[in-house]
Amino acid sequence: MDIATFLVQCLNSVQYGLLLFLLASGLTLIFGIMGVINLAHGSFYMLGAYMAFALSPLFGDQFLVMLAVGVALAAVFGYLLEWAFYSYLYQREHLQQVLMTYALILVFEELRSILVGNDVHGVKVPPWLEGSFALGDVMSYPWYRLFASGACIVLAVALYWVVNRTKLGMMIRAGASNRDMVRGLGIDIQRLYRIVFAAGVALAALAGMIAAPMSSVYPGMGGSVLIICFVVVVIGGIGSITGALVASLLVGFVDTFGKVFFAELSGMGIYVLMAIVLIWRPEGLMGRKA
Template sequence: MDLANFLIQLLNSVQYGLLLFMLAAGLTLIFGIMGVVNLAHGSFYMLGAYLAYSLSGLFGSLTAAVLGGAALAVLFGLALEWLLFRHFYHRDHLDQVLLTFGLIYVFEELRSILWGDDVHSVAVPKALDWSIPLTDTLSYPAYRLFMSAVCLVLALGLYLLISRTRLGMKIRAGAFNRDMAGALGINIKLIHAVVFALGVGLAAVAGMIAAPVSSVYPNMGSQVLIMCFVVVVIGGIGSVRGALISALLVGLVDTFGKVLLPSVASMLVYMLMAAVLLWKPQGLFKA
């Protein structure tokens, strides 16, 4: 592998890892703080992709579609938490699994009714529809760099929110001991609603910015869900920092595995997870 090909694969792995972080951050927050096993998290990624498809056609701009879709996804998350999830916080994990597994089928059926079962494409914005030349024959799409930049900005914003704001302090307190936090006057129900809506919004934004690259198709959320759980387990449940480092590791292993060891590429990520759990059973970082 020459330097140009190595650089392309490195950029691809970072972009894929950051996109996984967008999904895994919401999943690890929801599970680590609310204690809810959410198997329907991949459906929010799918929702974002279909919103990008519909709203970009309506507004004529992917930027407007992402902003409008993110707002709709957050509102949807607030409504879903109020209607369903808050009634399952103190229920057994099996009840939560059954609820969220059922939601996958509900969302897929709604997707089929609203958008059909065809594969759709979302156009790359004209301002980003160009490539950076690396050699005479190889180049790298500017839109993929834009995706990485958006994910980095959102990762920084999430870090500042969790670690530097009063709301973040309340979120950390609720994750550490929700009963004590409630006794000290923190509105745990409101914190749960905000965290769930934030997780839904992050997953939807990931789907929206990925839509021009991966297209929009049925069951696309199910394909990323397992990888998200792998990222959460490796990084440590409830740890946003762990989710970021784990997502980048998974991106590197998966991308370079497919190039260098294609015959065993599908196993490498799970081998990485097994190795980490043998070393640190609670994951790389604690919440």
């Protein structure tokens, strides 16, 4: 492997890992704070991809505006969904949460089939991000993938700042550690849950919108990323944003280079990584011991 090919694979690993982080950060917040095993999280990723397909003809070259509108719509949808459905799951057993959120997957898939159909769709890369730049004499790398990585880095920094430097973040971290104490301090835990859930849905939908121009928009696409998201959450530690970032990048590198060097065994790589981490640190890389 020459240096240009190695560099391209490194960029692919980082881009994939950062996109996973957008998905997994919302899931680890929801799971860590609300205690809900949300199997429907992958459906929010699918929602974002289909929103990109539906909104792109309306906004044309205004790709950033389209992303902002899509995130706002997803946040409102998440807030209403928590109020209408998830607020009834907190006191339920995990098995009931699994069954009820799996039922949501079926509902979302059926609604998608009715509204959009079962065809595979594509979303065009905005004109100002078309093309690629040279990496060496032969290799090149698309500008859009570089934009996707940069956007994810900006969002990761913003999320870190919100969680660690703001009053809302302080409440989120306290809720993840001891929700009874948060209630005792007079904080409206129900409102906090809705904000966290809306943010988780918005992050997943944004990941789907960013990923749509790089891949097809197709039925069932949420299911393919759901298991990997849970792997990231387990490796990083439940409730840890920093752990989700580190785990996402690790999974990105293991998966990408596993396909390069061990194509036949590449599907095992991330699960071997998870097993090693859990043997070494059962609570995850950044998780807290019970």
